[in-house]
Amino acid sequence: IEILHEQYADDVPGDYEGILALPGVGPKMALLMMSVGWNRTVGISVDVHVHRISNRLKWTGVRTTSQPEQTRKSLEGWLPREYWGEVNGMLVGFGQQICKHKPLC
Secondary structure, eight states: OHHHHHHHTTSOOSSHHHHHTSTTOOHHHHHHHHHHHHOOOOSOOOOHHHHHHHHHTTTTOSSOOSSHHHHHHHHHHHSOGGGHHHHHHHHHHHHHHTSOSSOOO
């Protein structure tokens, strides 16, 4: 809170790099904040569900990714930008209900 008060006049940074620089904020949360807070999709937010399902579907390319950030970069490399904002919500719901750790998919 002190950083937001001192550096951003009690507001939240309006760019990805500024949000990512805040303590405790990683790429997933920074991308979600950009999408929800500013209605700007600047990347694909990858959580455990998106990471797991993308690898299962081989959407990450020839090799399996071991980290969500690798998955994000891989997805952004081939998925058209117009779908970046939708893919997280679709895969999270699918991963929570159908394609769980012990999958029904």
